[in-house]
Amino acid sequence: MKQLKTVCPHDCPDTCSIIATVDDQGNVISTKGDPEHPFTRGALCSKVLRYAERVHSPERLLYPMRRSGPKGSGSFERISWEQALDEIADRLKQAVAKHGGETVYCLSGSGNMGLIQMNAHVPFFHKIGASRSRGDLCSPAADEGWNYTMGDMVGSRPESVADTDLLIVWGMNMASSNMHMLAFFKQAKKNGARMIVIDPYKNRTAKQADWYIPIRPGTDAALALGMMNVLVGEGLIDWPYIEKYTHGFDKLLQILPEYAPERVSAATGVPAEDIRRLARLYGQARAPFIRLGIGLSRSRRGGMSIRTIACLPGLVGAYHKPGGGALMFTGKAFPRRMEVLTRPDLMPGETRILDLVRFGHNLLHVAEPPITCLFVSGGNPALSCPDNNLVRQGLLRDDLFTVVHEQFMTDTARYADIVLPATTSFENFDVYKSYGHTYLQKAEPVIAPLGEARSNRDFYKALAEKMGFDDEVFTRPNEELALDLFPTLKQDEAKRAAFLSGKAIELTDWDDLLSGGFPTPSGKLEFYSERMARDGHPPLPAYLELPEEEGELHLLTPPAHFTLNTSFGAVAKLREQEGKPTLKIHPESARERGIEADEWIEVYNKRGTVRFWAQLTDDVPLGVAVAEGVWWTEHTPDNHSINVLTSDRLTDMGWGSTLHDNRVSIRKLT
Incomplete structure (x- = not known):
């Protein structure tokens, strides 16, 4: 032992x-x-x-397999790795010879966030000249919006929340997806700090709050602007800080009269007096801290919502107060040379770029050339991609050769022509940055690979050899790649030694990153952004009214507490704790349609119909429906995923998903 x-x-x-x-x-x-x-x-x-x-799940994939029945049937026969690699290489060579490299596409997800395994496929497909992706399902709008204000992924140290006197959790369920930072706040709470949660429904974190503020989905920028209106109008701002550290405040002043609390209340559903109270608590706090969630960025206003909220600490000087400021991500803590792993220099030239969010559309409608060879790495698009019926239609194409490298027979793997067994993180080497803390970590395998499972890197190394690719990126030892990835490890002998010994290390002094200003073009926090104007966005924070599609309820699809996303679908005990695929709705929304608690109902829109177990609760406001988690279809009553109902529309910036910006209707089963 x-x-x-x-x-x-x-x-x-x-x-x-x-x-x-x-x-x-x-x-x-x-x-x-x-x-x-x-x-x-x-x-x-x-x-x-x-x-x-x-x-050690009995459902683990342990051997390579070739499809032996219709696509989607899950019928496969065991083959050897050698047979699989030969067949894949032959099909790739034929497809590229006929259509060119852009006929090949790899959809990669975030099933494994280790930098080496997550990016192992990239140099291979660069070498082929394959089609590339832009955007993703997760956070590109948040990235863009934050960076327009702040310049880079920098903010307040997560642990510093222990010194705050007011934490605003905005659009995040920290109890389920950021529990360690919430634990640091509990130290502040012992010293009298208060927590305010702003969210469209009363999640686990909101139930721990001193004050929960329900807000209409997608209206976060309006609330932030309403707070700014009150802060400026009542003199609750830090003039010296604004003059020294911010850009464009004079222009911001010109638009704030448009966002009086009464007008903002009509948009957000937050009473005008609550908007004033919130702004006063924020402006009078010694060191207020805002923790932003990714979820609020997954809407047609998502990037602007993040950009606008990030401005608030600039008005009160919170970014330079111990225990104050705001946090989105901690990417700036990990200066790295991703080209060491991704090798864009291997591309034969500029290649086609496709929107990942529109995966189903790409499979069915992209031509010249069409996608005829598909690889899936670290993802489960047959469940997780929006407009899911469209995705599955695309995966059923007889002329689409599909390779899935996976740990389990997922919904996506069932559509594959070749399924390959993948290691878990416990079975391979990797190096991990974080987007919620500042510590770099190395992980060696703790057990041998199960069965014939291979890591992402070992798979693409073997396939590169079959294709005749001899570039050193395919053969270099993992540890060498890790050291070259982070220049600090080359320059600092002590940090390199600590990293190699397995200790968690910091590459940079996070607390100093904002000491001299902000990494924006102006060197200041930008209320007004010339770069946004050049990119075709409003240069000032704004809330835009947008038309809604048909549907009586606004659908939200946040992560589940016990299963998070599709990655934990194979753990039976966690599924049992989660219960069933459930739709949370307000009791009045149910009564109007003759729906009772604890019965199966149909949820539908123009994209399709899905069955859910009705949970009637006051935690969800009128006009909103919440479905937590993404269930494997074999565990649903109708073999349909929640993402049958979501649209492949893009966010306002960053080419992200609008998974929290969809309308549905509900009805009793007949």
Whole structure:
């Protein structure tokens, strides 16, 4: 029996350090949080505490397989890796010879956030000249919006929330997806700090708040502008800070009269007096801290919402107050040379770029050339991509050769021609940055690969050899790539030694990143952004009225507490804790349609129909419906995914998904 350190690979800001207990037969027996890690501090979420069940699940894919029945049927026969690689290489060569490299496309997801395994496919497809992606399902609008105001992914240190006197959690369920930062806030709470949660429904975090403020989905920028109106009107701003650290305040002043609390109330559903109270609490706080969630960026106003909220600390000087400021992501903590891994220089020239969010459209309608070879790495688009019926139609194409490298027989793998077994993070080397803390981590494998599973990098290394690619990126040892990826490790011998020994390290002094100003073109926080104007966006914060599609309820699809997303669908105990595919609706919304609690109902719009278990609750306001998590279709009553109902429309910036910006209707089953 031994205890070995590894890292959680999943798409979560906490990027936990894990202690895995491994028995003498090489099986993971249990997992616990690393008590020595400065952010994990010994705690793990309910999902990763059961990770041994995921690693050793009887549903793990262990051998390569070739399709033996109709697409989508899940009928496969076992083959060898050599057979699989030969067939894949032959099909690739034929497709490229006939259509050119752009006929090949790889959809990659965030199933594994380790930098080496997550990007292992990129140089291979650059070498081929394959079609590339822009945008993703997660956070590109948040990235763009934040950077227009702040200049880069920098903000307040997550742990500093322990020193705040007012935490505003805006559009984030920290109890489910950022529990370690919430634990730091509990230290501040002991000293009298208060927590305000702004969210369209009363989630687990909102139930812990001192004040919960429900808001109409997508109207966050309006509320932030209403707060600005009050802050300026009542003199609750830091003039010296504004003069020294911000740009465009004079222009901001010109638009704020448009956002009086009464007008903002009509848009947001937040009473005007509550808007005033919120602004006063914020302006009078010693060091207010705003924690922004990704979810509010997944709408047609998403990028502007993030950009506008990020301006608020600039009015009160909070970014330079201990315990104050705001946080979106911590990407600036990890200066890196991604070209070491991705090798864009291998591309034969500029290649076609496709919107990842419009995956179904791409499969069915992109031509000259069409996509005829599809690879899926770290993703499950048959469940997670919007306009899901369109996606599945595309995956059913007989002329589409599909390769899926996976750990389980997911909905997407069922559509594959070749399915290849993938290692879990417990079985391969990787290096992990975080988007919610500032510590770089290395993880060695804690057990041998199960069955014939191969890591992403080992798969693409073998396929590159079959294709005759001899570029060094395909053969260099993982540890060498990791060291070259981070220049600091080359320059700082002590940090390099600590990293190689497995310690969590900081590459840069996060607390100094804003000491001299902001990494924007002006060197200041930008209320007014010339770059936004050049990019075709309003240069000042704004709230835009937009037409709604048909549907009685605004659908939200946040992560589930026990299963997060599709990655944990194979863990039966977690599914049991989550219950059923459930739609949370207000009791009055149900009564109007003759729907009772705890019965199956139909949820529908022009894209399709999905069945859910009705949960009637005052936690959801009138006009809103909430479906937490994305269930594997084999665990649903009608074999349909929630994303049958979501649109592949794009966000206002960044080419992101609008997964929280859809309308549906509901009806009783007849």
